Amino acid sequence: MKLSEIPKEELELMGYDDIAVLVLQESGKKMKLRDIFKKVCEVLDLPEEAVDERLLDFFELMSINKKFIMLKNGFWDLQSKHKLDIVIEDDEEDEDIIDEEDDEEEIIEEEDEDIFYDKDDETDDVDDDDLADLVVIDENDEENNL
16 A cells, blocks of 8 residues: 555554555665655654654664664665575584583582682581570470460
């Protein structure tokens, strides 16, 4: 559907990203971010100052939205027009990465042990003599003594 065919009221209810999809579909080519947003502002009859004021927010919106892809030299396009290049690395490199991660985990575990237990300080805060006067009373004995 073309932007010119959509009623103004419906466009005002749409998000910037939805209008940007229509702009890119209608143009049929990749565009610079500023040009896309300028067209969005024109469609919504926003003032020229709105482009400069809201461009950073529009960039964040485009970056988060999975419908768009940022290309070289600052161009943007619809993700659906581009295929993803998946690079599969050599297994030997993956094993090296896994080994390095295991080493880091061991170091962290050793540090954690040092936090909770100090090998140099082996004295307890509670003396055994303090517990010598401790008497355990059974519930039945307690009732008989009353």
